[in-house]
Amino acid sequence: MHLLSPKGFVAGAVHAGIKSTKKNDVGLLICDAPIPATTAAVFTTNKVFAAPVKIGREHIAASNGRLRGVVVNSGNANACTGAQGDRDARRMCSLTAMQVGCDPIQVLPCSTGIIGHLMPMQKIERGIVGAASKLGSSESHALQFADAILTTDTKRKAASTRIKIGKTQITVAGVCKGSGMIGPRMSLGMPPHATMLAFLTTDADIPAATLRRVLASSADRSFNAVTVDDHTSTNDTAVILASGMSGATVRSAHEVARFASALNEVCKSLAYQIAADGEGATKVVRIEVRGARTQSDANSIARAIANSPLVKCAMNGNDPNWGRIVSAAGLCGADFDPNRATLWLQGTKVFHRGRPVLFNAAKVSRSLDAKEVVVDLACNLAKSHATVWTCDLSKDYVTINADYHT
Amino acid sequence: MHLLSPKGFVAGAVHAGIKSTKKNDVGLLICDAPIPATTAAVFTTNKVFAAPVKIGREHIAASNGRLRGVVVNSGNANACTGAQGDRDARRMCSLTAMQVGCDPIQVLPCSTGIIGHLMPMQKIERGIVGAASKLGSSESHALQFADAILTTDTKRKAASTRIKIGKTQITVAGVCKGSGMIGPRMSLGMPPHATMLAFLTTDADIPAATLRRVLASSADRSFNAVTVDDHTSTNDTAVILASGMSGATVRSAHEVARFASALNEVCKSLAYQIAADGEGATKVVRIEVRGARTQSDANSIARAIANSPLVKCAMNGNDPNWGRIVSAAGLCGADFDPNRATLWLQGTKVFHRGRPVLFNAAKVSRSLDAKEVVVDLACNLAKSHATVWTCDLSKDYVTINADYHT
Numbered sequence: 001m002h003l004l005s006p007k008g009f010v011a012g013a014v015h016a017g018i019k020s021t022k023k024n025d026v027g028l029l030i031c032d033a034p035i036p037a038t039t040a041a042v043f044t045t046n047k048v049f050a051a052p053v054k055i056g057r058e059h060i061a062a063s064n065g066r067l068r069g070v071v072v073n074s075g076n077a078n079a080c081t082g083a084q085g086d087r088d089a090r091r092m093c094s095l096t097a098m099q100v101g102c103d104p105i106q107v108l109p110c111s112t113g114i115i116g117h118l119m120p121m122q123k124i125e126r127g128i129v130g131a132a133s134k135l136g137s138s139e140s141h142a143l144q145f146a147d148a149i150l151t152t153d154t155k156r157k158a159a160s161t162r163i164k165i166g167k168t169q170i171t172v173a174g175v176c177k178g179s180g181m182i183g184p185r186m187s188l189g190m191p192p193h194a195t196m197l198a199f200l201t202t203d204a205d206i207p208a209a210t211l212r213r214v215l216a217s218s219a220d221r222s223f224n225a226v227t228v229d230d231h232t233s234t235n236d237t238a239v240i241l242a243s244g245m246s247g248a249t250v251r252s253a254h255e256v257a258r259f260a261s262a263l264n265e266v267c268k269s270l271a272y273q274i275a276a277d278g279e280g281a282t283k284v285v286r287i288e289v290r291g292a293r294t295q296s297d298a299n300s301i302a303r304a305i306a307n308s309p310l311v312k313c314a315m316n317g318n319d320p321n322w323g324r325i326v327s328a329a330g331l332c333g334a335d336f337d338p339n340r341a342t343l344w345l346q347g348t349k350v351f352h353r354g355r356p357v358l359f360n361a362a363k364v365s366r367s368l369d370a371k372e373v374v375v376d377l378a379c380n381l382a383k384s385h386a387t388v389w390t391c392d393l394s395k396d397y398v399t400i401n402a403d404y405h406t
Numbered sequence: 407m408h409l410l411s412p413k414g415f416v417a418g419a420v421h422a423g424i425k426s427t428k429k430n431d432v433g434l435l436i437c438d439a440p441i442p443a444t445t446a447a448v449f450t451t452n453k454v455f456a457a458p459v460k461i462g463r464e465h466i467a468a469s470n471g472r473l474r475g476v477v478v479n480s481g482n483a484n485a486c487t488g489a490q491g492d493r494d495a496r497r498m499c500s501l502t503a504m505q506v507g508c509d510p511i512q513v514l515p516c517s518t519g520i521i522g523h524l525m526p527m528q529k530i531e532r533g534i535v536g537a538a539s540k541l542g543s544s545e546s547h548a549l550q551f552a553d554a555i556l557t558t559d560t561k562r563k564a565a566s567t568r569i570k571i572g573k574t575q576i577t578v579a580g581v582c583k584g585s586g587m588i589g590p591r592m593s594l595g596m597p598p599h600a601t602m603l604a605f606l607t608t609d610a611d612i613p614a615a616t617l618r619r620v621l622a623s624s625a626d627r628s629f630n631a632v633t634v635d636d637h638t639s640t641n642d643t644a645v646i647l648a649s650g651m652s653g654a655t656v657r658s659a660h661e662v663a664r665f666a667s668a669l670n671e672v673c674k675s676l677a678y679q680i681a682a683d684g685e686g687a688t689k690v691v692r693i694e695v696r697g698a699r700t701q702s703d704a705n706s707i708a709r710a711i712a713n714s715p716l717v718k719c720a721m722n723g724n725d726p727n728w729g730r731i732v733s734a735a736g737l738c739g740a741d742f743d744p745n746r747a748t749l750w751l752q753g754t755k756v757f758h759r760g761r762p763v764l765f766n767a768a769k770v771s772r773s774l775d776a777k778e779v780v781v782d783l784a785c786n787l788a789k790s791h792a793t794v795w796t797c798d799l800s801k802d803y804v805t806i807n808a809d810y811h812t
Binding site: 045046047048077079084114115116117231234322327394397401402 | 635
């Protein structure tokens with residue numbers, strides 16, 4: 001299964017020369033069903049949002065959430081580019097609309113890359129024409145598109161699942177990008193925290209309002225729960241296109257719950273892949289905060305732990321330095337009482353109700369040398385729970401980010 | 407001038423074997439004036455605060471802010487150590503009190519080092535007796551004490567100044583430590599953000615309530631405006647002891663303002679030295695945020711820029727990647743409009759009202775290769791201003807923190 005497995009979608013991508021590498025950097029994902037796709041999107045909550053985010057919001061509203069597709073480029077974020085940036089994002093949509101035969105407001109533009117440079121529009125234009133000439137629905141087309149959205153990512157990111165609604169099979173699939181500037185906080189209204197782009201497809205028939213609600217909820221539990229460097233990007237966008245071509249309609253509460261569960265599965269897999277491919281990452285660190293006073297407290301504590309450079313460096317060195325974790329929990333302003341809390345590292349209890357627990361440090365250190373490390377903190381205050389995924393902080397993160405621009 | 411230049415203070419320090427290096431790790435700073443020193447202290451706002459912070463707060467309250475001195479150790483934070491930790495912190499005070507002849511509640515305990523290990527009390531006890539036997543008021547004594555509080559610091563940190571109150575000269579002096587786990591948020595009531603310890607002395611005679619107010623204000627503009635890794639420590643403490651031995655009394659509004667100005671100067675110098683000696687730092691980055699809507703907004707924006715790993719890595723690589731700075735300003739929730747903002751890097755305008763400014767990137771990059779880099783952001787919304795000091799993020803930071811514990 002792949003991004004184009006849901007019925008009613010085609011994609012195409014080319015290398016247009018925006019990225020200095022030879023990799024694809026312009027892609028189109030188009031719904032070729034008789035009527036446009038029901039669409040929902042969440043955008044970054046950064047007050048500095050890129051032109052494509054601004055235009056994308058406009059187009060979602062103006063089209064009543066019925067899109068023909070998305071046009072995306074990597075290598076340039078079209079952020080902090082003023083009125084020219086807005087014009088360039090609109091032009092990406094009108095060029096795409098001309099190629100596929102729709103209204104420009106039925107196209108969502110997405111960009112990722114360097115901030116503050118005007119778009120190389122000649123290359124973009126050639127790229128859109130080229131990508132349109134290559135549209136197709138094979139797995140190869142899906143992979144070409146998935147590659148076109150990457151920047152510092154070292155791996156392509158994709159996920160998909162199938163469920164039955166009644167007796168009809170539907171497919172939910174997605175691809176995403178994200179490696180640095182990752183700390184998405186996306187919402188339906190306004191912008192998140194990274195450049196994170198996710199493109200989701202389904203052939204379910206689902207009302208626009210329901211799709212919006214389900215996407216927002218899934219994003220909170222997946223993309224918005226990933227942080228690499230807690231730097232909310234100007235461009236973060238997650239969009240889902242529903243072609244309706246499976247013939248299955250998602251209407252009843254039960255059907256919506258089943259669809260939401262499938263979408264959660266895909267989004268969580270994609271989010272996990274972002275953490276695993278975080279810039280310089282050698283491992284995923286999963287933070288589980290249980291028994292917090294409120295959901296907001298649980299989220300704050302989990303994020304404070306996930307974003308502490310001291311915790312992240314300790315994870316890089318397989319150092320069971322749990323004091324950094326407990327102190328991170330206490331610094332974020334959330335209700336937290338170390339005298340009621342218990343902390344486990346990879347299943348080993350290291351701190352219990354205000355006091356250290358004797359443990360075999362060498363053994364726990366060895367257990368931290370893994371592809372996934374679980375930090376499990378029980379607050380024992382109430383019942384709220386949050387999961388946040390992050391990665392370790394390595395010297396490679398510094399190497400990657402100390403010289404990106406020049 | 408040095409920590410013991412203000413009249414009425416002696417200090418002593420020894421290597422008691424708590425740190426694995428041969429460096430001093432237990433120190434005493436004692437007021438030997440006829441009556442105890444008027445004392446004010448600010449402590450970490452972390453909900454996970456160390457035993458010495460808990461006992462220190464108690465002693466400041468119980469003694470009515472009149473202390474004989476402080477006992478400090480490095481190498482062990484006495485944090486997350488439960489009831490035994492409390493007993494150990496109290497015992498440090500009673501041992502000191504026995505040595506110098508005062509009530510244990512007239513002693514403030516401070517610790518810094520690893521979290522979650524019980525204190526090696528035999529070594530501490532020997533250290534306190536040893537330090538008490540070495541008390542003196544020479545510069546050498548001041549330096550010995552300054553060294554006893556260091557952990558990952560590479561440099562001793564000290565500052566002092568002299569002013570006249572009326573016709574009488576008074577001295578304000580201080581030493582501090584701090585390199586990692588630095589993001590102090592100290593307040594009079596509750597705890598800040600790093601292990602940062604600062605010990606300040608003066609021979610002015612100043613009422614306790616005034617001293618508290620002036621210290622809190624100075625801390626906000628200095629220690630609380632420094633961040634290395636934004637990880638508020640369990641132990642952060644800044645304390646000032648006023649011996650009154652100069653004979654000059656600080657009473658009138660004018661005298662208080664002059665004293666506050668002297669204290670600000672000393673605290674800012676110490677805070678700057680912390681940023682300059684941040685773990686792995688190659689330079690100080692000074693963030694100036696002007697024209698913000700409110701003071702809280704100015705602080706939030708400055709801290710968001712200062713704490714962004716992407717900004718800090720760019721500074722390490724002399725990379726004028728200003729998009730990271732502008733996007734950091736937008737992500738913290740403070741009121742910010744990129745279309746009204748202007749940004750300068752080392753005096754070169756790089757972004758103006760929503761749009762990039764053409765500049766010589768190679769030249770600006772060369773200008774970033776300096777001991778201090780100034781990031782100057784004008785929000786053009788209102789009149790609030792904040793200054794925050796941080797440092798760059800280097801590979802050495804990762805090296806230092808990936809293997810500290812084991």
